[in-house]
């Protein structure tokens with residue numbers, strides 16, 4: 386039930402291939418108080434992915450069972466697979482940690498409905514569509530069909546940028562990281578100040 390106090394929840398969304406995963410990991414390395422929310426998914430693991438670290442990889446039947454049991458704060462069907470955020474892990478983590486979510490616009494909409502959250506919504510984007518294609522191809526973890534599917538979803542995905550608090554362009558990874566850092570630090574400071582005022 387989200388009892389986070391001064392802890393914050395940062396959502397990072399972007400079209401596939403913008404560099405969200407790298408940035409998420411960088412934040413966690415520099416700020417150990419941040420934990421990455423590990424989603425459940427029905428998609429198959431990529432060669433470099435570890436079960437329980439990158440995702441909890443589950444079967445469609447298992448995922449549907451979790452839906453029925455109302456275990457998710459949010460879930461969505463993306464590229465033919467299901468992805469979801471478990472209530473239980475968020476509720477226990479937020480008590481003592483900040484959380485980063487790497488989720489799409491559908492999940493962001495659903496989490497936004499929960500009020501009284503210290504939620505920051507950041508949308509990451511490449512400087513143009515061609516750059517996105519280059520990165521998807523370079524990533525070399527997707528088949529040609531997957532690259533095309535992800536590239537084609539770009540137009541639909543960017544339509545939802547308005548639902549976010551900040552838009553950050555990932556042209557240079559270090560600059561982009563610094564921008565995200567300053568957003569997080571600003572919000573953290575604001576929360577500390579307002580909790581002192583409330584005392």
Ligand code: 5GP
Nearest residue numbers: 424460461463468469470487488489491492
């Ligand atoms: P990928 O298959 O490339 O790892 O992820 C595809 C998309 O699913 C990404 O946009 C990612 O942010 C999104 N995603 C990952 N986990 C979740 C989740 O738990 N909920 C939602 N709504 N989207 C997720």
